[in-house]
Amino acid sequence: MKNHSSFLRKYTVALTVLVLVLIFTFTSCQAKTTELEKFLNRIEIQYEQISIELGTAYWNFYSGEGDADLVTPKNKYYTLLINDTLNNYIDTWYPKRSEISDTILRRRIEVWHNTLLSAKVEYNAEVMKLRNELEEMLKVTDENNNKTDNFSGKMLLLIQLRNKKAQELGFENYVHLSFENNGLGYKWFTSFVENLDKATLEPYKALVEKAKTEKQITQFDQRSAFQFVGMFYANNTPPEPEKRNIDLVKESLANIGIDYTNLPSKLVEKQLPEGVGGQGIMLNIPYDFRAVMTLGMDISVWMHEMGHGLHGLYNSINSPILEGYEWIPGNSTPAFSEGMAETSAGFTQNTEWLKKYTSLTEEDIQNREEIINTYAPAFIRYHLSNFMKEMELYLNPDKSYEEIQKDVARKYMLIETDDIRTQELKNIIYVSYPLYLQNYLIADIIAGQVHQAMEEKFGTDYAFNKETGNYLQQFYKGGEYFTWQQRMVNGTGKELDVNAYLKRYNIK
Numbered sequence: 001m002k003n004h005s006s007f008l009r010k011y012t013v014a015l016t017v018l019v020l021v022l023i024f025t026f027t028s029c030q031a032k033t034t035e036l037e038k039f040l041n042r043i044e045i046q047y048e049q050i051s052i053e054l055g056t057a058y059w060n061f062y063s064g065e066g067d068a069d070l071v072t073p074k075n076k077y078y079t080l081l082i083n084d085t086l087n088n089y090i091d092t093w094y095p096k097r098s099e100i101s102d103t104i105l106r107r108r109i110e111v112w113h114n115t116l117l118s119a120k121v122e123y124n125a126e127v128m129k130l131r132n133e134l135e136e137m138l139k140v141t142d143e144n145n146n147k148t149d150n151f152s153g154k155m156l157l158l159i160q161l162r163n164k165k166a167q168e169l170g171f172e173n174y175v176h177l178s179f180e181n182n183g184l185g186y187k188w189f190t191s192f193v194e195n196l197d198k199a200t201l202e203p204y205k206a207l208v209e210k211a212k213t214e215k216q217i218t219q220f221d222q223r224s225a226f227q228f229v230g231m232f233y234a235n236n237t238p239p240e241p242e243k244r245n246i247d248l249v250k251e252s253l254a255n256i257g258i259d260y261t262n263l264p265s266k267l268v269e270k271q272l273p274e275g276v277g278g279q280g281i282m283l284n285i286p287y288d289f290r291a292v293m294t295l296g297m298d299i300s301v302w303m304h305e306m307g308h309g310l311h312g313l314y315n316s317i318n319s320p321i322l323e324g325y326e327w328i329p330g331n332s333t334p335a336f337s338e339g340m341a342e343t344s345a346g347f348t349q350n351t352e353w354l355k356k357y358t359s360l361t362e363e364d365i366q367n368r369e370e371i372i373n374t375y376a377p378a379f380i381r382y383h384l385s386n387f388m389k390e391m392e393l394y395l396n397p398d399k400s401y402e403e404i405q406k407d408v409a410r411k412y413m414l415i416e417t418d419d420i421r422t423q424e425l426k427n428i429i430y431v432s433y434p435l436y437l438q439n440y441l442i443a444d445i446i447a448g449q450v451h452q453a454m455e456e457k458f459g460t461d462y463a464f465n466k467e468t469g470n471y472l473q474q475f476y477k478g479g480e481y482f483t484w485q486q487r488m489v490n491g492t493g494k495e496l497d498v499n500a501y502l503k504r505y506n507i508k
């Protein structure tokens with residue numbers, strides 16, 4: 001008995017000590033996180049202020065509405081992002097973030113971690129200087145007297161520099177760092193590319209053989225490949241509707257219960273740098289969206305840019321870093337942002353929408369769908385070749401861009417002739433949005449999946465259901481608080497479903 005009671009006493013003392021230690025640890029952890037939170041709140045106010053300044057400068061850069069001073073806000077970002085206290089906080093808390101019970105604070109640390117990592121490359125003084133110089137060369141000016149001498153040489157230098165900085169940070173090269181940070185993951189991405197390559201190869205080969213027979217040619221050429229892709233786009237783009245683009249944007253939104261006139265949004269038309277169809281910018285999330293479309297763009301481009309607007313304007317998360325400004329690659333998930341833009345553009349491919357706003361009949365629409373399915377393997381492989389040719393520049397720095405383009409054309413488009421037309425390296429997207437192009441293919445998959453979910457929820461008339469807009473808002477409101485995979489699951493019940501995508505085009 002005695003022994004027993006002594007044991008019990010010792011046990012009680014031990015237990016009390018343990019509880020005290022736990023309470024102490026908990027309160028001290030809480031005190032530290034409160035301090036962290038206060039610090040981040042302060043930094044994020046500054047971060048947002050600079051983001052707004054840079055967004056305004058980029059707006060001027062594309063729209064030509066005012067003087068585009070990209071350098072001053074970028075320098076301010078630089079000063080903010082190399083702040084030792086900020087970096088120390090994030091370096092300390094990121095590995096033990098699972099201890100933080102406040103899930104918003106935990107997510108802020110994750111997104112800050114990604115943002116700081118990519119800033120170490122993109123906002124490195126050397127990279128920034130070169131990038132500024134290249135952007136200046138491509139700026140839209142009234143005089144159109146941009147000096148673009150040796151653009152390619154400087155672009156190659158920028159690629160080398162990005163690789164070098166990534167290696168200094170412990171990555172194999174810039175591709176690995178970038179995919180670590182863009183929400184996709186390099187491993188996921190390579191298997192995604194392999195999967196699509198494999199699934200589309202046989203149907204694409206069949207198209208190639210058919211074209212060769214019909215044209216009586218022995219070697220498949222680039223012109224024929226472009227014709228395939230052209231057929232896809234011609235049938236996937238709505239014929240010119242009667243209404244003006246801006247009015248049709250307003251009406252399409254009104255149809256799903258979104259009142260455009262209440263949105264702080266502005267859409268304009270102006271000549272843009274080569275290769276850019278439209279540029280939508282959230283200057284201030286969620287209060288100020290503007291987009292500029294280059295001349296002669298069809299309604300799907302307008303709806304795409306408006307989709308970027310909806311994504312930002314319905315963001316209601318109360319933390320600037322989770323609002324997802326696009327100016328530092330690690331801060332947002334561009335594949336998902338493009339997915340939201342394409343979801344909006346997707347209304348212009350909807351059967352009921354086409355019947356109402358274009359001259360197409362039900363039968364025309366069905367015929368178009370058949371053609372789209374026929375040429376979808378070419379469309380997918382065209383996308384693969386398009387982003388792989390940029391990626392190869394980083395993965396194989398010893399290969400010339402010309403050589404890369406030819407190899408990629410042979411591998412993905414199955415070009416058999418030696419006569420392969422190549423392009424110059426001069427591309428604003430390579431400068432300002434490195435390794436971005438895969439997002440457009442992923443966007444097509446996301447949009448298809450969301451439209452499928454809307455049809456299941458609201459029926460075939462969902463493009464004219466006032467509840468549809470409400471449904472879409474769930475994708476927008478949390479910003480970067482949820483990962484993009486979580487957002488897909490929350491909205492459509494599953495993560496990105498590539499097999500369903502292939503089935504939609506009758507590929508699998």
Ligand SMILES: [Zn+2]
Pocket residue numbers: 304308338341
């Ligand atoms: Zn876009």
